[in-house]
Amino acid sequence: xxxxxxxxxxxxxxxxxxxxxxxxxxxxxxxxxxxxxxxxxxxxxxxxxxxxxxxxxxxxxxxxxxxxxxxxxxxxxxxxxxxxxxxxxxxxxxxxxxxxxxxxxxxxxxxxxxxxxxxxxxxxxxxxxxxxxxxxxxxxxxxxxxxxxxxxxxxxxxxxxxxxxxxxxxxxxxxxxxxxxxxxxxxxxxxxxxxxxxxxxxxxxxxxxxxxxxxxxxxxxxxxxxxxxxxxxxxxxxxxxxxxxxxxxxxxxxxxxxxxxxxxxxxxxxxxxxxxxxxxxxxxxxxxxxxxxxxxxxxxxxxxxxxxxxxxxxxxxxxxxxxxxxxxxxxxxxxxxxxxxxxxxxxxxxxxxxxxxxxxxxxxxxxxxxxxxxxxxxxxxxxxxxxxxxxxxxxxxxxxxxxxxxxxxxxxxxxxxxxxxxxxxxxxxxxxxxxxxxxxxxxxxxxxxxxxxxxxxxxxxxxxxxxxxxxxxxxxxxxxxxxxxxxxxxxxxxxxxxxxxxxxxxxxxxxxxxxxxxxxxxxxxxxxxxxxxxxxxxxxxxxxxxxxxxxxxxxxxxxxxxxxxxxxxxxxxxxxxxxxxxxxxxxxxxxxxxxx
Numbered sequence: 001x002x003x004x005x006x007x008x009x010x011x012x013x014x015x016x017x018x019x020x021x022x023x024x025x026x027x028x029x030x031x032x033x034x035x036x037x038x039x040x041x042x043x044x045x046x047x048x049x050x051x052x053x054x055x056x057x058x059x060x061x062x063x064x065x066x067x068x069x070x071x072x073x074x075x076x077x078x079x080x081x082x083x084x085x086x087x088x089x090x091x092x093x094x095x096x097x098x099x100x101x102x103x104x105x106x107x108x109x110x111x112x113x114x115x116x117x118x119x120x121x122x123x124x125x126x127x128x129x130x131x132x133x134x135x136x137x138x139x140x141x142x143x144x145x146x147x148x149x150x151x152x153x154x155x156x157x158x159x160x161x162x163x164x165x166x167x168x169x170x171x172x173x174x175x176x177x178x179x180x181x182x183x184x185x186x187x188x189x190x191x192x193x194x195x196x197x198x199x200x201x202x203x204x205x206x207x208x209x210x211x212x213x214x215x216x217x218x219x220x221x222x223x224x225x226x227x228x229x230x231x232x233x234x235x236x237x238x239x240x241x242x243x244x245x246x247x248x249x250x251x252x253x254x255x256x257x258x259x260x261x262x263x264x265x266x267x268x269x270x271x272x273x274x275x276x277x278x279x280x281x282x283x284x285x286x287x288x289x290x291x292x293x294x295x296x297x298x299x300x301x302x303x304x305x306x307x308x309x310x311x312x313x314x315x316x317x318x319x320x321x322x323x324x325x326x327x328x329x330x331x332x333x334x335x336x337x338x339x340x341x342x343x344x345x346x347x348x349x350x351x352x353x354x355x356x357x358x359x360x361x362x363x364x365x366x367x368x369x370x371x372x373x374x375x376x377x378x379x380x381x382x383x384x385x386x387x388x389x390x391x392x393x394x395x396x397x398x399x400x401x402x403x404x405x406x407x408x409x410x411x412x413x414x415x416x417x418x419x420x421x422x423x424x425x426x427x428x429x430x431x432x433x434x435x436x437x438x439x440x441x442x443x444x445x446x447x448x449x450x451x452x453x454x455x456x457x458x459x460x461x462x463x464x465x466x467x468x469x470x471x472x473x474x475x476x477x478x479x480x481x482x483x484x485x486x487x488x489x490x491x492x493x494x495x496x497x498x499x500x501x502x503x504x505x506x507x508x509x510x511x512x513x514x515x516x517x518x519x520x521x522x523x524x525x526x527x528x529x530x531x532x533x534x535x536x537x538x539x540x541x542x543x544x545x546x547x548x549x550x551x552x553x554x555x556x557x558x559x560x561x562x563x564x565x566x567x568x569x570x571x572x573x574x575x576x577x578x579x580x581x582x583x584x585x586x587x588x589x590x591x592x593x594x595x596x
Contacts, residue, residue: 005041005073008200010190014042017168017188018149019049022115028148028182030121030164032155032189035344036201039151043117044070046149047078047094052114055139056096057132059123061085066320067119068096081105084291103131112142121150122163122337124182132182150183153344154337156372171394171417172437173374192340193369201347202325204368205355209249213361214242216332232265232332240272243330246361247276250328253357254307259324262310263342265331265362270312273330282308285315315345322350326357332364334377339366373399378412387411390546391440394418411542414455416440442543443585445471446534456585472588474581475567483572487511488593494559496552505532505552509568509579512593517570519579523552535582539563566592 007015014031021029033039044067047054056067061084071078071094079089081097083104089095090108102109116136118124124132140146155163162173164183174181195201216235236243254260264270267286274284283297283306301309302321309315312331324346333339346356360366363380370384378399385400385408396418400411416438444453445468452463460467478484490512497504503524509517521532529550538546541561549555555562566586570577586592 005044007041007045008038010194011038011042011045014188014190015045015049018046021185021187022147022149025185026145026147027184028150029185029187030150030152030155030183032152032186034190034192034195034201034347035153035341036348037153037190037195039119039153040067040070042151043067043119044074046115046117047071048074048076050094050115052093053111054094054115054117055102055109055113055135056094056117056119057099057102057135058119059099060120061098062319063119064096064098071096081108099131099135102135106134106138109135109138110142113139113146114143115147115149118148118150120152121183122152122154122157122160124150124163125160126180126182148183154341154372155186155189156337156374157335162374166419166435170419170435171396172419173417191369192344196347200349202349202353203355204343204347204358206368207253207357207359209246209359209361213246213363214239214330214332216362229266233268236265236269236272243269243272244276246328246330247273250326250359251277253359254326257326257357258304258307258353259301259321260308260326260328261315261321261324261342261345262308262328263331264310264312267312269330270310274310277308277310281306282310285309285311287312287314289314319345320348321345322348323353324348324356325350325353327359329358329360329362329364332362333366334364336366336370336372339364340368343368373397375399375412382412385411387413387442387542387544389416389418389438389440390544391416392418392420392438394438408542408544411442411544413542414441414443416442443539444543445585456587470588471567471583471586472590474569474583475588475590478569478581481571485515485517485570485572485577487515487517487568487570488513488591489565489568490593492562492564494556494562496556502552505555509565509582511568517568517577517579523550535584536562539584 014033018029018031031042043056047056058064058067061082064080064082065085068078068080077092078094078096079092080087081090081095081101083101084098116139118132127133136148163181164173164186165181166172166184167186168188196203250260250262262273264273270284270286274282283301285294285297300306304323327343327346329342343358346358365380373384382399382401384397385402387396387398387400387408389396394416396413396416398411398413400408403409418438419435420438421435441453443456445456445458447454447461447464447466447468449466450461450464452461454462454468458468459470475486478486487509488511489509491510493508493510495506496502497506497520504520504522506518506520522528533548537549540547563584565582565584567583568579569581570579
């Protein structure tokens, strides 16, 4: 059968990568393609090439229908199993189904399948009891070599992290303790900038809001970098004039536009926004909207009977309206992926469409073309920075800060994400092992038993497996002692002792309230020099350029790059305080210096 479509080069590359991977391995895989890249065509081509039974799963009936239609266009017949589409066909070689319908009818899927394809696979959870995992487990009982392939535009979610472990370009996602991923390998990925620069997607026209914006920076964030709905509503209720001014500007800019999507922060916020828009041209869709009403409103919007579509977190995926040419973002997010999803709703090509106007009224400070870092943004002025590993040379992407010349002055990375290939073996019958993550750590907690470097949140050493003293316990115990002092260190100063031929270095630790503690290291004595290098030299420039210092003048030349500990603990001696512990890269319940 001749394919009715000529795949774009990158679509063919994605298909080839899938065939190549599954010829060598049964481990699950992910393809990452931006919104509008034509994932349904990749699915259709893979299904066309298949010789055994395939199940294509997704979470909404619209995508089930869309993927099925692309496959049918090849002149092939596939089944549809979806309650929402009122079809329950599961006897074809290829079945397109909703995960909810299959999960509710597992007894009808006890045949042997060779491949499961999951569209919008970022929704797959690692939990064994999830709908997707229950289906996969059932199919594996019939075929332990079952292949699982996911496709998504956003392989990272704030509440979940990365959905895969190993990337084909030679790096790993997540920390060493973060092994439980829904997928093992990313086998193909294409950035949004590639699609835009080659004309596969519409060019976004990013415009600064000319009116007042919301300021969400004062709100508390959860561990995923998001805000509580109650707090957001409370803030927005005080800025109704801002909302009205924003919508007035949106309507003014929309005069020459075809379709406008507005992303609201909460349901109350969405209702307020809708109240400022012309009723006969506007639809509001939320998670509580009746499904039939939602389908009707979306259909009217796609047919251009409505101009404005206001929504709250429900139309970021699985929604296709190519005529959309204005995106207004009125909700805060720290997720690059979610931001790209929202903007992506307006980047599909359409006849006569020149660009898509994108206005961010929420002050998200997200660069559309930046890669996803994989951690919540630590603070509003952080940006993705490239940090080379001194161990293996891999170019990591972490949150960080740069100076006026673009040099990295601070970063928040913990461990190198590079993958190291296993050593070659001369024995042909010995199977080559899996690549291992580079063990270099930019921030670390040292094991007091074996000296091993561990993640800063580790409780047990990954080398000797003994318990590591919790820094909170150290601080708590010290604060109970009458002859101990704990300072929140705000910085350090260094000076060379005139005595001992200038071989002695004095470090003064400055507390945020003006307290000072000092200690000295005699560089003429190898043990003291070694301790200094282990504490400070190893952590030089956030661990980017570790150095073994042999002389005091070498330290003084680059003292600005030396790290400061977060806490310093000292014990009272007869006439002075003796520094006993320096806690670096602290992560715990106590406040650090100059933090609110």
